[in-house]
Amino acid sequence: MHSAHKLNIHLEQLVRALSLALGLAEYSAYTNHGQRVTYIAARLGMRAGFSVPSLEALYFAGLLHDLGLIGAGGVRAMDDERFIQSHAAIGSQLVKPLPFHGIEPLVKYHHEYMDGSGPFGLVGENIPLGARILSLADTIDNAMVIQTDKRMAAVYVSEVVEQGRGRLFDHALCDIWSTLAKQESFWLDLSERNLSLALLRLQPSTCRWLDANELRDVAEVFAEIVDCKSRFTARHSRGLAELVQRVALTDARLAPNADLLYVAALLHDLGKLDMPNTLLEKPGPLTPDECAVVKSHVYYTKLILRQVDGLQVIAEWAGNHHERMDGKGYADRLGASELGLEDRLMAVCDVYQALTEKRPYRDEMSSPHALDVLASMVKSGALDGEAVRLLAEVI
Secondary structure, three states: OOOOOOOOEEHHHHHHHHHHHHHHOOOHHHOOHHHHHHHHHHHHHHHOOOOHHHHHHHHHHHHHOOOOOOOOOOOOOOOOHHHHHHHHHHHHHHOOOOOOOOOHHHHHOOOOOOOOOOOOOOOHHHOOHHHHHHHHHHHHHHHHHHOOOHHHHHHHHHHHHHHHEOOOEOHHHHHHHHHHOOOHHHHHHOOOOOHHHHHHHHOOOOOOEEOHHHHHHHHHHHHHHHHOOOHHHOOHHHHHHHHHHHHHOOOOOOHHHHHHHHHHHHHOOHHHHHOOHHHHOOOOOOOHHHHHHHHOHHHHHHHHHOOOOOOHHHHHHHHOOOOOOOOOOOOOOOOHHHOOHHHHHHHHHHHHHHHOOOEOOEOOOOHHHHHHHHHHHHHOOOOOHHHHHHHHHHO
């Protein structure tokens, strides 16, 4: 993977930002669930004497432990054993291509219990210690969310842990938890205003930087998560990425950035994790309020990607795909003078890719029909004529 823009992406920063995208896919009360679980697990792991590599694996497994959530149905159904097993299994498969060591079994077995009552039936010491920690940390955070009286949270959570001591949770880990729960600083770190700084303090000391190929691998995983939210978008991000890259390689101005455009296209709908599936699959017209929710996805795409140093260009290309040449697009109302050729091409290819895919309210269009629609959008001032011409030459 080569690009005119030099990449220098901090792995921990990227994964922490993308874990926010996973939080968007859950109920509002569970926003930042992955980050809170990571903090709790890291503190438990440090007290348990984990080595630096083991702490690193625990940290990233915590951020990504619910990676399989969307593929398992996209909602929390913790009383449904099939959901629990499937989201853990899907998550463990999704993390395989990622540049981490040792996190796959932690993700897969993070709902196992000491007595073998977990979804995979592992018992006691057969459960990896990191997975035992994640199981306890996940339960602690779920209990915190359930307890609406935050003054009573420490008492309630400790009662839940004690009820599961030995039967669900490792005795030694319960002892460590009892010590942590007495620290006022622990609860202050978990507050929304302090969590990011607390995680920054606990991030792995072995700083990892991503090369371009590893960035692509991460982006492909998250594109798969976004696309599987709806059967109508099963290959939308991957299809758009392949299309944009193919077109870019035919033009000398775009070719140096073809691979980065591929990554931007993979991540362009990341903000759709915040959208309910009922809107993605609604067979009829959207109400004004529903339209506002749909339009907000580009805002969240940019918000997430802008948190990662070195992804600024990708964040713009990914988040500008609904901007228009006449300034009537969204969410920044950018006009022609503010949109580069990369932005314009992304917008054109996104429209084409969507038109040639089936949607709940229409069948897919043929390529000639879709190109006619693009031509009419050029005439109306929405799309760039040069970008449409570049696309037409490739189709």
